[in-house]
Amino acid sequence: MDPLPIPTPDGVFLAWYSDRGLSRLEFPRSGRPPNRSWGKPSSAVAAWHRLTTRAVKAVLAGREPTSLPPLDLAAGSPFQQAVWRALCRIAPGATQSYGDIARSVGAPGAARAVGQACGANPIPLLVPCHRVLAAGGKLGGFSGGLDWKRRLLAHEAVWPTRETEP
């Protein structure tokens, strides 16, 4: 367990890697950045981390990342992994509701469970859980804080709480 830091204008993100790829990404903590990096990462991890860093900075700048590191989602339950994969299929600038995702993973009526799974998403930002809104275009929740959700959606030119219009 050796998180690597990703310094950005918005604080220091932390990235965890397994032998399969990026396994976890954390928003900057309000508190202190401990910054005790121990052990030199393998060259594979270093390469992945460069990709992660580039992707995170791109997203924060309002652009779409050109490439991502391999994502290791194996830690989740089958249901969670299905949800997380469904999230990855939502195009930038598009949104789906929790109920939409539920149907898309073959579990209609599991909207609340989808909400739980989104909250358990280990790689927010790159696995775009912020593109999931509540029914009727309402904002819904976000574990990283609703400010982040609003901001990310704004970058993608999505405006929540809009019921009219196709």
Next chain:
DNA sequence: AGTTCGGACCGTT
């Protein structure tokens, strides 16, 4: 148009 309330739904701890 908007808000609140109540019950139903389903995976996780």
Next chain:
DNA sequence: AACGGTCCGAACT
């Protein structure tokens, strides 16, 4: 057994 990043309809303001 209890809790969620929900949903829907009904009954209000």
